[in-house]
Amino acid sequence: MDSFNLVTEPWIKVLESKTNSERLVSIEELLKNAKDYRQIAGEMHGQDLAVLRLLEAILTTIYSRVNEDGQAYEWLKLDERMQVVGSNIDEAEFDSEELLNTWEALSSKGGFTDAVFNYLDRNADLFDFFGSHPFYQVTKEQYDAHVVAAKRVDKGKGTVDLMQMNRLISQSGNSVALFAPKSAPQKNKMSIDELVRWVISYQNFTGVTDKTKVVAKEKMSNGRGWLYTLNPIYIKGKNLFETLLLNMILLNDDEDKYTIQKPVWEEDLDSYVKKRLKQIKPDNYAEVYTVWSRLLHIEWKDDVPTVFSAGLPAFNSTNAFDIEPMSTWRKDKDGNWIPATRQLSSLGWAMWRNFGQYVPLEKNEGKQPLIIEWINILKEGGYIQSTARINLHTTGIISNGGATSLMPAAEFDDNLQIEADVLFDENPDLAKKWPARIEEMVELNQTVGRKYYGFLMEIGTIRFGSRGAGDFAGRKSQDFYDNLNEPFTNWLSGLSNQDEREEKVREWKDELQKLSLQTLDQFLEQMTPRDITGVKKSGNDDADKDRDNIFKAASKFKAGVWKVIHK
Structure with missing residues (x-):
């Protein structure tokens, strides 16, 4: 195959809104008819997010350069490709209102304008999966120039199997994925559209098993895919157009500052590699949305691909909250803000349990995700209604935690709906602001959850002794949150700024007290004879007197729940 252009060839899986059927579309078709599609619908949610960020990079790049009519902003100079060749920005000339006016015009139109398709047409060669600028890849000559002689393409080393790039399988040559969604003969086979999706996903969710690295003056480690390091958050609209528009951030963290958006396909490769070797942090959203973790080169023989991969070092993620809009943040031991990477231990956590990371609260010192700040700007400016339901969505892949592999272990996907006025409550009384009251309820839920864990520890000790209690309590405590998740998210989505807080x-x-007792009752229905008989208390020589059993543990739990809820 000589050409497969992502602009015009179908490769993105979407769900049609009317029929709920799956369809394969090109970038051009998707952006022309985004309102007709419900969502991106590829092989897994993590892949969908990687593709969404690619589309956001395109839109953010274009509409940060030209308005809805395709006219360049007066502070920029563009070439015939609509790429920036100069700027004369100063405080008197840059006007953030022009960017917001562009956003509003697109919202009113209900679709994207010719400016997008003009850009894609003029840069079509940069979106071809083959040719002299293979998309998200490098040529043989470029690859050989950046690896040691022993790892050049003709040596046949440093390859990655398709079944390892496919994050539904993630099988290397050393270990077999027994429960893969493909049979053994099919694991290393992909259609071209599927390969495109997995190449994009692989750049975002790369582990560290690769043995080949780009040549560097100093010792370096292969970086993991950037999305792998995040606990992502984005806004999901009623259809794909709304999703793309709501996540299209046209302003910087500093609204008075303008930054040129430059996706990876506009970069000179040698300059890009040098910047990555210096671990220079991206300074714009389009670059971070399309950041590479590997130099990939694909050799084709009889339409069969062989993928060569050379690792790039990761850039420093410390205090990167001003260039990565779709992440939550936490403080490290030195007081710096770093991405709040998800771990396997939190796999079962519903989104509401991290509520304080999403919203403006005193304790996070304003380090809520930039996407949340953007939605607040739109609300305050009247671009979206204050009573609009904001659908916060999280999705991603969690690694196995192994320092030498970081292979995918699980996927997470969840959402949380909340009214804009509730999320950005402007009540001058901090104690009465909805985010603060909601966080109180989240902490109350966690407190009751810990009490249920304590109850389970007592039962685990009765059944298995102290050594087996922790594992038992850890597994069974999820039942409490499973019973809580839907009622609490429904309570959250039903809140209004007009409601009486108390x-x-x-x-x-x-409701929490009722659900807690229901969870207890469900457990009691499965009690064992040993739970009833119990065990003698430590230090008590009388085996038949004052024994610990399930009834005493249950009474203690009920009393504890009543106390924390009604204090």
């Missing part, structure tokens, strides 16, 4: 808080407390 009344709604009491309403949830009553």
Whole structure:
């Protein structure tokens, strides 16, 4: 195959809104008809997010350079490709309102304008999966120039199997994925559209098993895919157009500053590699959305691909909250903000349990995700209604945690709906602001959850002794949150800024107590004879007197729940 252009060839899987059927579309078709599609619908949610960020890079790049009519902003000079060749920005000339006006015009139109398709047409050669600028790859000559002689393409080393790039399988040559969604003969086979999707995903969710690295003056380690390091958050709209528009951030963290958006396909390769070797942090959203973790080169023989991969070092993620909009943040031991990477231990956690990371609270010192700040700008400017339901969505892949592999172990996907006025409550009384009251309820839920864990520890000790109690309690405590998740997210989505705070808080407390007792009752239905008989208390020589059993543990749990809810 001599050409497969992502602009015009179908490769993105979407769900049609009317028929709910799957369809394969090109970038051009998707952006022309985005309102007709519900969502991206590839092989897995993590892949969908990687593709979404690619599309956001395209849109952010274009509409940060030209308005809805395709006219370049007066502070920029563009060439015939609509790429930036100069700027004369100063405080008197840059006007953030022009960018917001562009966003509003697109929202009113309900679709993207010719500016997008003009850019894609003029840069079509940069979106071809083959040719002199293979998309998200490098040529043989470029690859050989950046690896040691022993790892050049003709040596046949440093390859990655298709079944390892496929994150539904992630099988290397050393270990077999027994429960893969493909049979053994099919694991290393892909259609061209599927390969495109997995190449994009692989750049975002790369482990560290690769043995080949780009040549560097100093010792370096292969970086993991950038999306792998995040606990992502984005906004999901009623259709794909709304999703793309709501996540299209046209302003910097500093609204008075303008930064040129430059995706990876506009970069000179040698300059890009040098920058990565220096571990220079991207300075714009389009670059971070399309950042590479590997130099990939694909050799084709009889339409069969062989993928060569050379690792690039990761850039420093410390305090990167001003260039990565779709992540939550936490403080490290030195007080710096770093991405709040998801771990396997939190796989079962619903989104509401991290509520304080998403919203403006005193304790996170304003380090809520940039995408949340953007939605607040749109609300305050009247670009979206204050009563609009904001659908916060998280999705991603969690690694196995192994320092020498970081192979995918699990996927997570969840959402949380909340009214804009509730999320950005402007009540001058901090204690009465909805985010603060909601966080109180989240902490109350966690407190009751810990008490249920304590109850399970007592039962685990009765059944298995102290050594087996922790594992038992850890597994069974998820039942409490499983019973809590849907009712609490429903309570959250039903909140309004007009609600009486205390009344709604009491309403949830009553529901929490009821659900806690229901969870206890479900457990008691499966009690064992040993639970009833119990065990003698430590230090008590009388085996038949004052024994610990399930009834005493249950009474203790009930009393503890009542105390924390009604204090």
